[in-house]
Amino acid sequence: MSWPPAFPILTVLVWTPAVGALLSAVPGEKQAALRRMLSIGFAALSLALASALALTFETFEPGASPRELRRWIPALGLSYDLSVDGFGSILVLWVALLALLALLSTGSRELGRRATCFILLAETAILGLLTAGDGALFLAFYGAGLLVLTLFLGRIEEMKTFFFFQSAGAALAVVYLAISYHLTWVQTGFPSAEIARLPSLVIFPDVQSRMFLLGAAVVAFAAPLFPFTSWVSSATSALATPGRLLLLGGWSLAGTLFFVRAVLPSHARAEGALVVMALVAVSLLYAGIATRVSWAPLLAAFQGLVVLGLLSPTAEGVAAGRAGMLQLALALSTLALGTADSDDARGPASTGGIAVAMLLPASFLVLREQWTTAPATTALAGLGLFLIMLRLVSLVLMLKTPRTLLALSRRRIVLLLPLVGFWIFSLLAPSRFIPADSKAPATAVEE
Amino acid sequence: MRIAAFGPALLPLLAAWVLSCRAGASRRGRVMVAALDALALLLTALLWNVGVAADLFSLFLGASVLGALTFAAVSPEQDIESLCRLHLGASLSIVAVSTGELSWSVLAILLFGLLLRQTTERLVLLLAPSFAALAGLALVARADTEGLGLILVAAGLSGVWLASSRAVLRSSTPGLVTRMASSFTLLAAVSSVDLRIAAWFPESAPLGTIEALALGALALGALGALGATRITTFLTALALARGGLVLFAQLGGVQGRAPSLMALAASGVSLLLLAAALDKTGTVDDVSNLGSIPRRLVLTLGALSACTFPPFPGFVAVFPLSSALLGQGHGFSLLAAAALLFLLALGAMRVVARAWDSEATRKVETEVGLAALGLAVAATLAFSIAPARLAEIARAAALGIL
Numbered sequence: 009m010s011w012p013p014a015f016p017i018l019t020v021l022v023w024t025p026a027v028g029a030l031l032s033a034v035p036g037e038k039q040a041a042l043r044r045m046l047s048i049g050f051a052a053l054s055l056a057l058a059s060a061l062a063l064t065f066e067t068f069e070p071g072a073s074p075r076e077l078r079r080w081i082p083a084l085g086l087s088y089d090l091s092v093d094g095f096g097s098i099l100v101l102w103v104a105l106l107a108l109l110a111l112l113s114t115g116s117r118e119l120g121r122r123a124t125c126f127i128l129l130a131e132t133a134i135l136g137l138l139t140a141g142d143g144a145l146f147l148a149f150y151g152a153g154l155l156v157l158t159l160f161l162g163r164i165e166e167m168k169t170f171f172f173f174q175s176a177g178a179a180l181a182v183v184y185l186a187i188s189y190h191l192t193w194v195q196t197g198f199p200s201a202e203i204a205r206l207p208s209l210v211i212f213p214d215v216q217s218r219m220f221l222l223g224a225a226v227v228a229f230a231a232p233l234f235p236f237t238s239w240v241s242s243a244t245s246a247l248a249t250p251g252r253l254l255l256l257g258g259w260s261l262a263g264t265l266f267f268v269r270a271v272l273p274s275h276a277r278a279e280g281a282l283v284v285m286a287l288v289a290v291s292l293l294y295a296g297i298a299t300r301v302s303w304a305p306l307l308a309a310f311q312g313l314v315v316l317g318l319l320s321p322t323a324e325g326v327a328a329g330r331a332g333m334l335q336l337a338l339a340l341s342t343l344a345l346g347t348a349d350s351d352d353a354r355g356p357a358s359t360g361g362i363a364v365a366m367l368l369p370a371s372f373l374v375l376r377e378q379w380t381t382a383p384a385t386t387a388l389a390g391l392g393l394f395l396i397m398l399r400l401v402s403l404v405l406m407l408k409t410p411r412t413l414l415a416l417s418r419r420r421i422v423l424l425l426p427l428v429g430f431w432i433f434s435l436l437a438p439s440r441f442i443p444a445d446s447k448a449p450a451t452a453v454e455e
Numbered sequence: 456m457r458i459a460a461f462g463p464a465l466l467p468l469l470a471a472w473v474l475s476c477r478a479g480a481s482r483r484g485r486v487m488v489a490a491l492d493a494l495a496l497l498l499t500a501l502l503w504n505v506g507v508a509a510d511l512f513s514l515f516l517g518a519s520v521l522g523a524l525t526f527a528a529v530s531p532e533q534d535i536e537s538l539c540r541l542h543l544g545a546s547l548s549i550v551a552v553s554t555g556e557l558s559w560s561v562l563a564i565l566l567f568g569l570l571l572r573q574t575t576e577r578l579v580l581l582l583a584p585s586f587a588a589l590a591g592l593a594l595v596a597r598a599d600t601e602g603l604g605l606i607l608v609a610a611g612l613s614g615v616w617l618a619s620s621r622a623v624l625r626s627s628t629p630g631l632v633t634r635m636a637s638s639f640t641l642l643a644a645v646s647s648v649d650l651r652i653a654a655w656f657p658e659s660a661p662l663g664t665i666e667a668l669a670l671g672a673l674a675l676g677a678l679g680a681l682g683a684t685r686i687t688t689f690l691t692a693l694a695l696a697r698g699g700l701v702l703f704a705q706l707g708g709v710q711g712r713a714p715s716l717m718a719l720a721a722s723g724v725s726l727l728l729l730a731a732a733l734d735k736t737g738t739v740d741d742v743s744n745l746g747s748i749p750r751r752l753v754l755t756l757g758a759l760s761a762c763t764f765p766p767f768p769g770f771v772a773v774f775p776l777s778s779a780l781l782g783q784g785h786g787f788s789l790l791a792a793a794a795l796l797f798l799l800a801l802g803a804m805r806v807v808a809r810a811w812d813s814e815a816t817r818k819v820e821t822e823v824g825l826a827a828l829g830l831a832v833a834a835t836l837a838f839s840i841a842p843a844r845l846a847e848i849a850r851a852a853a854l855g856i857l
Contacts, residue, residue, distance in 0.1 A: 083713075083846040084775050122813070144771060148839075151765030155755075158804070162813030171804045175764075179797040182765070183790065186777035193778050201774060 018076050018090040021057040021100070022135045024050055025107060029128035033121060040119075044111070047124045051108040054131065058104035062097040075141070085189075085199030089141035094440045095330055099138050099261065102334060102430060106257045106341065107131035109423050110250040113345070119250060126160040127250055134258045137265060143185035143201035146270070150178055150262060157251075157259055166246040170239040177230030181266055184222050188270070206274040213279075221280040223271030224315075230263030231311040233287055235294040240304035249344060249420075257341035260307070264314055264333050272318060281319050282382070288312030289388035296395025303343065309392060310336050310367055316389060317374035323442055325377025330441040331434055332370035338431045339363035345420045345427075361400055366431050462502070463517055464549035466495035467524060471542035480535050485528070488538070492525040503848075512650075515716060515852030516552035516643050520545050523636040523643075523723050529826040530731060533630035541637050544570050551644035557608070557655075560648045561592050564612055567641055568619045581622075584614025605652055606661040613668050616645045616698060624691045631690070635730035638694050639723045646701050646719055650712060653705050654856040666706055666788055672699025673795040680802025686736050689806065690729060693761045696799050697722035700763070703792055704772075707779025712853035714776035717846065721760060721769025724834040728757030731827035733806075742809040746817035751810045753823045753831050758803040760834075762796055768838030771846070 028050025035043040061074065075091035092100060110127050111119070133153030140146040158171045185201060191209050193199045211219065228234055244252050295309035314336055317329020342362050371393055378386040434441075470491040473484055499518045503511065524545045527533060544567045551563035565585050591607025620638040628634070653660045676696025683689035701722060704715030732754035736742055745751055760767035780789045809815070837845050 079843070081771060081843045081846050083843065083850050084771060086771060086774065144765075144774060148766030148770070151767070151770070155759070155764075158808070159811045162811070164808045164812050167808040167811075168801075168804065171808070172801060175800050175804070176797060178765070179793055179800070182773060183777075183793045186774055186789075187781065189774045190778035190781045194782070199775065199778065 016076050017057060017061060018074055018092065018139050021054060021061065021104075022090065022132055022139060024054045024057065025128040025131040025135070028054075029125040029132070032124045032128065035121075037121070043121060043124055044119065047128060048108065048111050050128065051104070051111050051131070054135075055101075055104040055108050058097075058101045061092065062101040065092075065094055065097045077141075080142070080145070085193070086144045086201055087142050088145060089202060090136075090139040090145075091141040091204075092139050095443075096138050098334060098434070098437070098440050099265075100135060102337060103131060103134045103138065103258055103261075105426060105430065106253060106337075109341075109426065110253040113249045113253060113419070113423055118248070122162075123160070123248070123250060126156055127254055129156045130160065130254045130258065134254075134261070137262055141203055143189060143203055143270070146203065146266075147178070147182060147185060150181065150266075153259065153262065154178060157255055160251050160254070161243055161246045163246045166239075166242045170243050173229050173232060173237060173239050177226045177228075177263060180222060180226045180229065181270075184219065184226060185270065187219065187222075188274075203270055206270060209274065211274070217279040219274070220271065221283065223267060224280060224284045226271075227263045227267045227311075227315060228284075228287065230266070231260070231315070232263070232308055233284075233291055233312055233315065235291045235298075235305045235308045237304050237308060240307050244303055244344070252344035253341055256307075256344045257337045260311070260340055261333060261337055264311065264318070267315065267318060268330065268333070282385075285316060285319065285378075285382055285385040285389075288316050289385045289392065292389045292392025293395070294392075296392040296399065306343075306363075306396070307340065309396060310339065310363075313367065313371050313374055313389070313393070316378055316386075317370065320374065320377040321381050322377050325374060326443055327438060327441040328370050328373035328377065330443070331438065332367065332374060334434050334441075335366050335370050335431060338427050338434070339366040341427055342366065342424065345424060364397060364400055369435060461550065461553050463495040463499045463521060464546045464553070466491045466498070467521070467542040467545045467549070470528070471539050471546070474535055474539040474542065488542075489525065489528040492521060492528045492542075496521040496525055510553065511852045511855035512647075513553040513855075515848065515855075516647050516719075517549045519720050519723055520548045520552070520640050520643050523639050523727060526727050526826055526830055527630075527633045527636040530630070530632040531824050531826075532734075533633045534628045537628050537630055537633045537637070540570055541633055541640065544637060545640050548640045548644040552647040557595065557648070557651070558592055560644070560651070561588055561608065561612065564615060564641065564644050564648065565589070567644065568615045571619050571623045571637055571641075580618040581615060584611040584618060587611035588615065602659040602661070605656060605659060606664045609649055609652060609661050609664050610668060612645045612648055613672070613698075613702070616641050617672075617695065620694055620698075621691055624694065625687045631686075631730040631734040632727060635690065635694070635726050639726055642694075642698050642701065642722070643719060645698075646705075646715070649702060649705055650715065650856055653708075654712075657708075662706060665702055666785070669699045669703035669706070670788065670791055670795070672696065672702065673792060673799075675699075677795045677798035677802060680799055681805070683802070684739055686733050686738060686741070689739060689802075690726070690733065692802070693729065693758075693799070694726055696795075697726060697761060700792070700796075703788070704776050704779075706783060706785050706788070707776060708783050709853075710779035710782055711776060712856060713846070713850045714772045714779060716849040716852055717772035718763075718769060718776065720845070720849070721763075721772065721838060724768050724830065724838065725757045725760035728753050728827060728831055728834070729761060730757075731830075732757055732823055735821065739806055739809065742806055743812050743815035744818045745810055747822050749828060750821070750823035753827050754810050755807050756831050756835070758807050759800070760838075762799040762803050764800050764803070766839050768834045770839070771842055 028047055032043050032047045073093055078088040080086050080088040107127055133149050133156055136149030140149055154174050158167050161167045161170055188206050189201045192205055195209055291308040291312040295305035298305045314329050314332040317325055317332050320326050375386055375390050470488045473488050499514055499521055503514050547563040547567040551560040554560055568581055587607050588611025591604045591611055594604025619641055623634050623637050672695050676692045676699055679692025680689055683692055701719045704711050704718050732750050760769050763769045763773055777789055
């Protein structure tokens with residue numbers, strides 16, 4: 009089965025929220041209900057399209073997954089290329105759901121015109137990131153999403169801090185893709201920024217290592233992997249719940265997504281992988297021993313676990329890393345439903361427990377798969393994870409009133425249900441997370 | 456047929472004459488001037504399409520100059536005398552980009568530099584690079600020392616542009632758009648000479664000097680944008696950085712010419728939009744007062760495209776430009792340029808963040824003007840959404856460097 013060729017489902021899916029943002033900007037301040045209706049309508053339409061795509065994905069024949077390829081700038085070899093694989097279809101569904109949850113997380117009067125437009129624009133940017141098959145298009149969506157989320161923060165200092173780290177990642181990503189573009193041009197004779205072409209490039213081992221480290225640096229800044237990243241606390245404090253949901257549940261995918269789509273297929277487990285694994289172990293240990301349970305070390309540590317999985321030598325480990333990407337987004341969204349990051353450790357501790365629980369299955373699989381290749385780093389990472397759990401458990405036990413354990417309003421608890429549901433779904437559909445290139449040999453062996 | 460490319464230079468002269476008459480200050484006179492500029496732009500497009508003037512490179516740069524001129528003419532509340540000087544300068548600029556003689560180009564640029572309102576103190580800063588360029592020209596005439604001569608010409612002309620831009624942007628005359636258009640028009644002329652030098656003298660072109668000048672300008676611009684408190688300083692820094700980027704693209708050899716032209720056109724768009732959005736703001740902190748959302752959007756578009764931030768105008772040129780630089784073995788310079796553009800983006804975001812600060816109390820409700828909105832829409836369409844035609848035009852123009 010395939011979609012009718014005349015219906016560009018991916019284009020419609022990606023741009024529907026942007027159209028919704030434009031239309032939502034029209035009603036005045038007194039027509040908040042109309043704006044809310046419009047924005048939720050467009051977000052729901054986007055979710056319906058994403059659901060249709062995800063549900064019908066299994067029925068596609070191999071190699072016939074949806075793809076829209078149009079010439080954008082032929083003279084430069086850049087194209088408007090949107091495509092999605094099994095893993096991408098799940099992430100697309102998650103982002104569409106997340107945007108709807110963000111719009112529903114507050115009442116119509118609390119969510120102004122600015123926030124409504126930014127949520128829908130951010131959804132378009134993240135959906136574009138998930139589906140872009142051309143490097144230039146990927147960067148275009150990346151830049152647009154970065155700008156929207158920066159402006160969403162609304163306070164100058166927070167905007168500057170967030171932009172500093174994220175644009176550092178973006179600048180490195182531009183360099184990475186520009187070098188890949190040059191290599192493609194030299195080796196094929198035609199300019200192209202198509203991401204799918206990158207694995208077929210012939211690259212010397214020393215260049216491989218440098219490129220891998222360059223790609224890893226993108227993740228380290230954007231994901232982030234640095235335990236001392238300062239934007240997380242300030243940004244989550246500046247944003248209300250809808251913004252926090254988009255930032256932590258959606259944008260946190262951007263860095264690792266670049267790693268999965270552009271770096272790993274070309275430079276899987278290059279020499280530089282050891283450096284990245286060491287950084288991950290440090291992040292996990294720091295999150296375990298940090299005096300204050302803040303979101304920044306937790307985010308860096310969990311992103312590190314995901315990256316550790318993605319670097320795994322086995323398909324199961326990579327699949328666990330990919331599942332971890334989604335489960336981390338779910339866990340961070342759970343955190344976002346609680347209070348903003350603050351010096352009071354109980355905020356992160358109460359919802360942090362659920363967040364860590366959501367990540368535990370993937371973490372276990374990741375550590376198990378990595379144990380055979382890098383036991384020392386894996387042991388350190390495991391120790392860090394153990395310390396994080398220990399700290400969270402002790403913090404929860406120290407709470408005097410158990411009622412504060414999950415101090416969420418009824419609306420938030422209702423919003424928590426789809427998150428838990430999606431998490432269960434992610435556990436029940438492991439085949440979606442296995443990389444496409446590792447499925448093929450298995451089939452060949454069976455035949 | 457090269458002579459045909461000079462044709463559009465006559466209309467700005469006519470417009471300058473109209474502006475210098477009493478009628479120039481009236482509404483009717485301004486409309487006439489804008490019509491003449493637009494006519495010159497149309498004439499250039501017509502020459503391109505019918506292929507009368509074979510020198511597409513000259514026509515491309517001429518169109519860039521005339522585009523800036525038209526934008527300045529239709530922008531509201533510009534200083535008449537500055538506008539008049541800009542028109543005279545634009546004519547000289549078109550001569551500089553259209554002539555096949557290096558000496559004529561250099562002289563036209565030096566004359567343009569002198570034409571801009573200069574104080575005695577600033578004139579000294581202009582004269583030193585002017586003499587360097589003239590000395591370089593004399594050395595180029597003696598073929599045995601053309602290497603040193605070309606270095607002096609490139610460095611001297613860049614110095615003239617820098618001194619003139621700084622002087623004109625920091626002057627106190629009203630109309631930021633006209634001042635910025637003057638700076639850009641001069642940049643187009645200087646770039647044409649640099650590109651021709653690289654094309655005419657591939658063996659002895661002063662690539663080392665161009666590299667040093669480009670990275671120096673980018674570094675000064677990026678650091679200046681990060682630390683600027685006055686809007687004029689901020690704009691000067693961005694103009695300097697853009698000049699450095701255009702110069703930097705010329706290191707890419709034949710492959711770098713088209714991206715260089717795209718970067719130049721994007722520079723014009725971003726700097727003019729910024730000038731339109733920041734007009735009548737004195738300091739960077741004043742930007743928090745901007746109440747009009749279209750004005751803030753234009754400001755964002757201009758500021759972020761000035762640092763080639765994706766997906767804003769000028770970004771797509773990054774790919775062929777990087778490829779050309781890597782092909783010529785300038786990998787480390789490319790990394791340095793990327794780091795400096797990152798700093799420039801941080802500097803630009805300082806201003807953009809102030810414009811969108813949700814806690815600011817907004818007082819200024821001045822609109823950005825139809826001209827700026829029109830240019831913003833056209834630039835977004837031409838550079839970001841459907842840039843295929845622009846890329847082809849830049850490519851054809853780059854192949855036409857004679």
